[in-house]
Amino acid sequence: MGQPMAEELQNVRTSMASILLLSEQQWIDWTEDENIPTELIPVIYKESVKYFPSVTLWKRYTEYLVQRFDEGDIDHKAVLEELATGAYLTSYRIPNSHLVWNIYRDFIARGLEDPEKKDDSISQLKLLYQARLGVPHSTLSETFSDYSTFITTYDNANYETELVKANKIYSAALKTLEVRDTWEISIKENDSLENYAAYIQWELSQPKKYQESKLVMALYERVLEKYPTSFAAIWDDYILYMSLMGVSTTEVLDLLRRATRACPKSGDLWGHKIRLLQILRDSPEDIDYVKESVDNIGFFKKPENYKEWKKVEIPWLHFLRRHFTDSSDEKRLEEFVLEAEVAFTRAISQGKDDTDFELEKFLISEWTLLEDKDQARTIWNRVSKYHGDLAEFWIQWAHWEKAHGDYQGVVDVFTKALTRNNIDWVERVLQEFTDYENAHGTFYSIQQALALCRGRLKYYQAQRQTVYDDSNKRAYEEFKPVEVIESRPLKTQKMDVDQPTELTVNIESTVSTTTPFNNAPKPRDREHNTVIVSNIHNISKEDLQKFFAECGEILEITINNGIATIEFKTDEGRLAALTKHLKDINGTQITVHSGQSTTLWVTNFPPSETEASLRKLFSDFGSVLSIRFPSLKFNTHRRFCYVQFASAEEALQAQQALNGKSLTSSSDQKSFDLVVKISDPSQKKERTGAVYEDRELFVKGIDFEKVTEAKLRELFEPFGPIERIKLPLSKTNERKGRLHDGYSFIVVKDAEAASRAVTALNGMEFEKRTIHVSIAAKNTNKPISKVVAAGNDDTPADSESIKARTVEVSNLADTINDTQVSDLFAKYGTVKRVVLRPEAGTASVEFTQVQDAGKAALALDGHELGGQALRVVSRGETKSSTMFVPRTTMRRAPLRKRRI
Structure with missing residues (x-):
């Protein structure tokens, strides 16, 4: 490669390394480039382990340092310091940390050959081995064996004392290692992100006295070696864990420099960086430069990335306001005013779907701290135009007025809220209003508030009776169920594998058995009467039962994936449960959200699909809490299920992605177009069809050899138009030359025609045989x-x-x-x-x-x-029954004769 091209490549690499995280292989390629000037090689090596501190790169770097030392280019102290750093930073990487540590040990062991350095080297190696024996690593047993040999050779007089002390350290580390053997084997076999995540979660779930924070951080480093730029969430979790463990801000900031290079489109990571730089006010990296770097990333300017941009904007605005209040720097105040206006303008245009309205609330709090309440109220008013349907918005505004305004200001907020016709949880707003009036109002104002609230509550209750989601209604009306073969009842006698079973008809089907509506039990409504409770670590089902008992009758509590669903008997119970949001159970703060719109109704999937296969399909879109299949006791061809997610957003995403998706049956390779809808029991339609509309007739006692479909049509047509006639014919009767099996199903136009036919024809003689005509039963048999x-x-x-x-x-x-x-x-x-x-x-x-x-x-x-x-x-x-009843002795039910 020519000199100009080599220099250009060097410049490109340097530029990339300053803004992006280079991969391990890219660093290796760079250090192996023969065109790199000699004086730059150690710099590149040092940068490589700074931004990608893998065992592989540390091993290459330390080997390079030892080689340079042997060539006389570096002094002993400088090499020793770097080797110590590498050995320390990689020491808890269980599978391969020995690759770096061994180089460090061997370098110190060189002093054993020098009489002047021998004693110091023995002391250093003793301490080094003892420290290493306390660290879980894959070659721990070899380390202990090496130490035993070392003591035998250089301190045999104290062998027993040293080994007893070392064995105590070694045993504790070995126990720690053995506990993790299963996980390490699993990672070795499959180093997937899921396996790493499960391993880390297991580490974090251990009691605090058994937790090894260095092992957890080493695990994060190992997963980042494998997936350095794929998932910003890994970096985010790692940073927060380090902060929680009290790791120095400088170390966390070093990690953040790597993180923002790896995932420059993550608002969370840039936000962490700005906050930490405010803590380290003497940091050489300027916060203004960080914000400028973010502004130069086009990703954050796109409207669809508003939420990521918001995560950077909030800490930046906080910095500007805080800097002004701490230093009275008017320039920072001017910057804040301009930036706040720009931020709010973007929030209005791009953040209307952000139901947390986090940026708007932050601006209100900042203007309040700057004692500009008019500006804060202006924001409240403008936000009400697009978040006024949220009960939480009005309650937070009212609380702000309580703290910073007066009585009338609070009342005005509630009064304005009650002019809205679409608040998602109006009961909570009404309760807050009446509570406030009872505490601060006059008798007259309290009475007025109660009257206003009662009227609005009636309005909302009326709306809920008549208004429902139009799109979901259309979906249910337009959906046509797949055509299935009607299931047949099981005959009580011994089954002939070639003879079809007969459909038994209830002879009393013409007698009305309608149950009065008022006596019918109210149907269960899981979709509307359920809440979802999160953050329930160390909280049992009994704890939840006791905590939510006062809200109303609980029908069911289920816990899955660390999330609980609680179904109440009534909607009032659900509403009461929502007031428990952010309350404590056993010292843990829980979150409570409505379970509405979190359940999907899924049908038309291949019959071969199982709960496991469907869970795998739907899990791509969020946390699946449960999958419920219907009982097949009364219809073996029912094929639908309910899939519940942890949030309505996840359910909607799955519905939009999977509705209409083609699935192939594993048994016969047939294709099925999946139907996925948001479940809404209020839109459940009554079963329709001839049998459910009482216009299907069952006729038995028909002559096998004389009666044809034409003759039946001629007999029944006088009572009304006939839609179809079915005369079943089994293989057995077909071989006997018969026309049919002696019974028929006849569908007429309406129930009145069917009733007339039953009255006129049941019990009459037709072709010298008595026929029996009744309304076909609605499949009440097994x-x-x-x-x-x-x-x-x-x-x-x-x-x-x-x-x-x-x-x-x-x-x-x-x-x-x-x-x-x-x-x-x-x-x-x-x-x-x-x-x-x-x-x-x-x-x-x-x-x-x-x-x-x-x-x-x-x-x-x-x-x-x-x-x-x-x-x-x-x-x-299987044991056969010994009880046998001859057919001739079976009691037969008497035939009901038609009265003439």
Whole structure:
């Protein structure tokens, strides 16, 4: 490479290193560049470990220093200081810290060969070994063995004393290391971000007396070696942890210099940097320069990045105001006034969706500290135009007026709030208003306030009865359920694998059994009566039950991923629970948010999807608290579920991303377009269709050989238009040459026509047989579901052969469908058919090969599916009932005759 090009490359690298975090490989390439001037190499090495202090780079740097020492270019003291620094900074990197420490030790050990330095070197090495034995690292046992050899060689007279002392140190470190062995193995096998995050979380969850802050910080360094520029949140967590542990501001600031180079688009990191520079007022890095650096990053100027920009702007404005109040620097005050105006203008135009209105509140507090209350009120008024639908906004404004204004100012705020028709939690505003009036008002003003509040409350209650989300309503109205095969009831007699079961009809179906509306129990409303409680570490379900008991009747409390959902019987209970936000339980401050709009209604997914697969799909968008499937006891073809997130924002993001997404069934490769909607029980529609509208007739007793569809149509048409006629025909009856199975379903235009047909035709003689006509029952019988997976040749099979290749499954969750059962058992052989009985929690699985049934029974007995351990046995192992009732002795229900 020519000299000009080499210089240009050097300038580019220098420029990049000043604003961005170079990778480990980029530093290695730089130090290995033969065109780099010799005098710059140590500088580049030093910069590399300053901004990317990995074990690899420290090892290269220390080896380079030792080489330079051997060549006579560096003195002993300078090398020793750098080696000590490297060994210290990397000492808690469990897997490979020995690579640097060994170089440090060996360099000191050179003094053992010099009679003048030998005694000092022995003393230094003793202290070095003893310190190292107290640090958990992968070669701890070798270190102890090396120390034993060292003492034997250089201080054998005190061997026992030294080793006893060393063993005590070593044992404690070994115990610490062994506790982390599982985690270290896991990281070695898979150094994913998730594994590192779990490891760090485990470290932080340990009791304080067992926590090793240096190991935690080393873990952060290790994950940053792997993911240096990918996730700003890692840097942010690391910085806050160091601050919490009392690490010096200078060290934290050094980390921040690396962080802002790695993730220059993170407002959190730049904000930390400005705050820490204010603490170190003698820092050579000027705060103005930091703000100028941020202003030069185009990312922060884009409207969609308002929230990140806000995180930098707030500490910058705080610095300007604080600098003025501390030093009376008028120039800083002028800067603050101009910057505050610019910031507020941007907040109005780009921050309307920021429901925390953090920047606006900060500006109000700053103007209040500068004793300009008029300017603060101006901001309150302007913000009310776009955040006036938030109850929290009005309450905070009222509290500000209480502290900095007068009685009338507070009343004016509440009065203005009550002119709004869309406050998200108006009850809280009304309660605050009446509480304030009761404490500070006159009898007349209190009465006026109560009347105003009562009127507004009635208005909001009326609105809630009639207004709901239009878009969600349209989605429910437009959605057409997938067409499914109607499930059939299980016959009580022995099942013929080739003969279909008959649909039993309630002979009394024509008698009205309508329950009066007022006597019907109020349906459960999880979506509207639930709150979500976070930050519940060390808080049990019993603690939550006791704490929220006064709010109202609690139906259910569930805890998942450190977050609790509490369902109340009424909406009033939910509203009362929301007042517990930021209250303490057992010394821990909890957060309470409404559970509304956090639950998704999901349908039209492949039947093979399980809770685990759906959780994986939805977890990309946030914390999934629960997935609820419906019971299949009364309909084996129900295929939907409810997915609850920790926040409404996460649920909306998932809904927008996944609604309409195409999923492929693992069993038959069919494609399904996923339907995902925000769950709203108020929009649940009554079931529709002929059977639910009482216009489907069930006719039995029909002659197998004489009656055709045309004859039935001719018989029933006088009572009203016929939509369709169904005459089922089984394989068995087809082989016998029959026209049908002797019964029929007939759908007529309306319920009146159906009723007329029942009255006229039930019990009459038709083609020399008495037919029975009734309104078809709404599937009140116990359903089964039969899925045929393979080998269905519809030929009679030997019952013993079927029994030998069939397994019986029990303790099956009633949310598991037949496809999921088939997919599970198909791993052990070809499944011919699955018969599911969800009401009994059982299923029969028939294989094509006898040996496959045996393998499945052995492998899956005790297997967990749907949260329950399956009981799986070969049908040959099941005990048959010894009770047998001959068919001729069975009592038959008398046939109800039609009165003439």
